[in-house]
Amino acid sequence: MVARVLIVDDSSFFRHRLNEILEADPRIEVIGTANNGLEAVKRAAELKPDVITMDIEMPVMDGITAVRKIMQATPLPILMFSSLTTEGAKATFEALEAGAVDYLPKKFDDISKDKEEAKRLLCARVRLIAARGLPRPATPAPARSATATPAPSKTAVRRPSAMPTKGNYKIVAIGTSTGGPVALQDVLTKLPATFPLPLILIQHMPATFTPAFAQRLSGLCKIEVREAVNGDELKPGLALLAPGGKQMEVVMRAGRPVISISESKPGQTYKPSVDTSFESVAKAYPGKALAIVLTGMGSDGREGAKALKRGGSKLWSQDEESCVVYGMPAAVAEAGLSDSVLPLADIGTSLARCV
Numbered sequence: 001m002v003a004r005v006l007i008v009d010d011s012s013f014f015r016h017r018l019n020e021i022l023e024a025d026p027r028i029e030v031i032g033t034a035n036n037g038l039e040a041v042k043r044a045a046e047l048k049p050d051v052i053t054m055d056i057e058m059p060v061m062d063g064i065t066a067v068r069k070i071m072q073a074t075p076l077p078i079l080m081f082s083s084l085t086t087e088g089a090k091a092t093f094e095a096l097e098a099g100a101v102d103y104l105p106k107k108f109d110d111i112s113k114d115k116e117e118a119k120r121l122l123c124a125r126v127r128l129i130a131a132r133g134l135p136r137p138a139t140p141a142p143a144r145s146a147t148a149t150p151a152p153s154k155t156a157v158r159r160p161s162a163m164p165t166k167g168n169y170k171i172v173a174i175g176t177s178t179g180g181p182v183a184l185q186d187v188l189t190k191l192p193a194t195f196p197l198p199l200i201l202i203q204h205m206p207a208t209f210t211p212a213f214a215q216r217l218s219g220l221c222k223i224e225v226r227e228a229v230n231g232d233e234l235k236p237g238l239a240l241l242a243p244g245g246k247q248m249e250v251v252m253r254a255g256r257p258v259i260s261i262s263e264s265k266p267g268q269t270y271k272p273s274v275d276t277s278f279e280s281v282a283k284a285y286p287g288k289a290l291a292i293v294l295t296g297m298g299s300d301g302r303e304g305a306k307a308l309k310r311g312g313s314k315l316w317s318q319d320e321e322s323c324v325v326y327g328m329p330a331a332v333a334e335a336g337l338s339d340s341v342l343p344l345a346d347i348g349t350s351l352a353r354c355v
Helices: 012-023 037-047 063-073 086-098 115-132 180-188 210-220 274-284 302-310 328-334 344-354
Strands: 003-008 028-034 051-054 078-082 102-105 171-176 199-203 224-227 238-241 246-253 256-263 289-293 314-318 340-342
Touching: 003 012, 003 037, 003 115, 012 028, 012 115, 028 037, 028 115, 037 051, 037 063, 051 063, 051 115, 063 078, 063 086, 078 086, 078 115, 086 102, 086 180, 086 210, 102 115, 171 180, 171 274, 180 199, 180 210, 180 344, 199 246, 199 274, 210 224, 210 238, 246 274, 274 289, 274 302, 289 302, 289 328, 289 344, 302 314, 302 328, 314 328, 314 344, 340 344
Parallel strands: 003 028, 003 051, 051 078, 078 102, 171 199, 171 289, 199 238, 224 238, 289 314, 314 340
Antiparallel strands: 246 256
16 A cells, blocks of 8 residues: 655745655655645645645644644544644644644654654654554444555454453553544543542653643643653642653652653663553552553553553553554553453543542
8 A cells, every 4th residue: 555645834845855755665655735724625635645744833724724624624644743842732732632643743853863763753654644544433333344454463352341340449550652642631531530549641752742741631631630750749630641751650769659750771762661651550559550551553561561460450452443553552452461442432431430
């Protein structure tokens, strides 16, 4: 499958640069460009690309408005490009809320310090979004044909039929990546202000995005959400988001669980890493944690889930149909680590009910 892409950006330099990078991949074809949101809406309807790359700040019509109009008229997978500024981060989350499926930093150095690696990651993300298409609603639907969307693995996923049950949990840990901002919002907004447990959130996200993301979630939720800092105490109804570019662990100090923030070790791919945080929770709360793996690319979280399960903790994962990318949840489900596989729409309500 060749991914057909429409590039939307008001900078001719960036359109040209992005075109060169994408066209260098034989599995990607750039079928058109647009220099503002209004033109993007028209070209999306005409060309019906597999993926649209969308800038945010543009003349005539901005990217967020364009996303809303495209999703109303011709729903298509949209990948947002945003500058790493507070305002850019807030706008990106608004675009995701409007229907965009994912985002990447517009500055390639912020994707990876290795420019060639950044290009490979960009092309891989475009191909994956094209293959996946739009996430399905979290309701039963007919199975897709084998040619519609490539499966993440040849291994069949065994889905536990039992619904989640109440447990003697002391903490909730949630890990996610691609599609995570919208998924986390869906889950956390369903929790009551009286939610009795602390939560930690691990979202693969650049450092400049996490403060704005935490602030946005806190404004939408009944519980408090904020970016974690070193030494934070875990409290009921407080969700602590791992800061981008660093690692977050739960450690015991003077008999109390607190947050430890540290620099990533050489060779760590994910910053923050779900595995790192989950493994720390397994040590601090043996048999007393509930971990949840939401939509995301890759397999981060699987090793941490193994540590949690060895200690007797429980794990839920998001189902394939409601994921933007069924990578991380598939990794834990295929390894037989998921106690329950749930559609996104059910996770927040189940969480509120089961603790």
